[in-house]
Amino acid sequence: INGLQLKVMMVQILVGIFLYVNCLMIFTFLKKEIFREDTRYILFAQTLLVDSVLLVLSDVMLIWNTYLYPIHMIPCIIICTFVTVLTTCTPLTLVAMCLERYVAICMPLRHADISTSRTRLLGLLIIWSLSCIAPLFTFVAFLAVVHPGALFSSAVCTVEILYEQDWQAQMRIVILQLLFLTMTLIIVFTYIKIMIAARAASTDKKKSTNKSLRTVILHAFQLFLCIMQFLNPYIEIVFLKLDISVYGQLRYANFVIFIIAPRCLSPLIYGLRDEKFFHVLKHYALFGFDTFFSGFKGCISKLPGT
Template identity: 30%
Template sequence: MSSQTNITAERGLLEFVLFSVPITVPCCVFLCINGIMLFILRCKSVFRETSRYVLLFNLLFADTLHMALSQLLFLLSVFQIRLTYPVCGVVVMLADITREISPLTLVVMSLERYVAVCYPLRHSTFITIRNTAVAVIVVWAFSSLNNVARVILLLDISVEDLVNLRMKDFCAKENMLLGRYSGDHDKAYNYFLFVSAGVAVSCSYIGVMIAARSACTDKDSVRKARNTLLLHLVQLGLSLSSTLHNPLIKAIAKVTDRLAMLRVRSFLYVCIILLPRCLSALIYGIRDQTIRPILLYHLHCRLKLPVVPAKAKVSQ
């Protein structure tokens, strides 16, 4: 009996490792790519002094932090490491804050492209580095205040008992001791957030399409702005899909055992959480003619390849 138990435990551990390694390695690769992108956006003045690149830095920073926190939570669940409620609460709160930053930043980026196309003469007046910094601060403050209020108002346990209380299961939002109105609060906030963001991005796209019919508008600029806004809509949809992760996990946990739930959770984690956060670096790193040669230069570890150095020097 003891031998069978050990074999079962070893198989379970092996399966956990086989689940975690194929997911962790690509995640680390994309974290490195995002880190290179963040370094590029801060190392040159042309990126630090341009509003759309400042917004892109904020988007990538939030996506990178959210990816790292999500991977941490995933590994904690795979290896069944239990935390105390305060520690888990801080990690989950930070993950929620960074998750909500993406749609809010996409709204600001869409409005910036709308002003650039529809009001080109006023763009330099409205879209300044100072106003962009204020917009970024407002985005972070709005997301942070919402999550802090949720923790304070909806936590269904006293602070004295919370300090030394260890969780009975792995660290996840659905395993936190939240009040009975927590689900309603999350649904209402998510509906409000993504409906508002969807309306803002869609209106920006419609405004750009209307501007495209004007004879005095730069057609090439309008085409690029239209494609960018379409990408923003796709990214917004992918961000919306992340809100379905926890409800799906709850529903699946009721009808499957722990190992089957781990398999499904791993699949959903890759499709819903990980992949959407990897797209920003790929989309903007490849599409942007200013970033692409520098990104390729750094991805080649600064090797003196035939094509890269010439482009890199031009960008520098």
């Protein structure tokens, strides 16, 4: 096995592990009604689903690029547009999760009135609508400048293929910068508010407040990695013109650090740190044997002489 094949194999192992964990968590979410009625877990489930689909599509595109496999332009354009929508959806959902924690900690008496099925639906519509702004602009701009005959050709599918002219990439950067600046300000606002609430909280509430504070910090780190993911194509294109071997190594490094890594944080933040969710997750991960062993241990403890 040469170095290129080994890298591809390692990426497939990482992707497989990630997808298994995500599918197990999505299954756990669907099995319990209490999770399906909680805004925090609904946003978490959306993050899992979006990240899983995004990872699969990104992995397929990585393999196409590695082996220079050309596909028809029309499906390539559709896939690239959809990938960009999903890439923007994840950080927007993270911001929504931070806002949900802000309402739960700083406005506990109004949390039940604010977090309703109607506001959840409205929030999800806003997230997906904002996620579509930059990709739809890029899609329409590409169709406006591309030669009609090019749509019926084949090419190695990358997101950069949508940028026929420099002004398209520059406009996309401007839109994303405005979007991520707004998201950063919201996360900083929620962090400061929750930090103030943590200092003023009683001893009983201080533990949950501090945990929410750490959650916002982790989301901020995720958002930083997501921002870097949008900048990667512009960094990679420079190395593509300079050295193709360095470009290949950089692309693999960026895929692992800025695509796989931030999507491993979501299961960690809510799937493993959340005691309620982790208890149910462990039950399904062990195929229900945890209940059997707990019952068996209880029977043993009741025997005479134990």
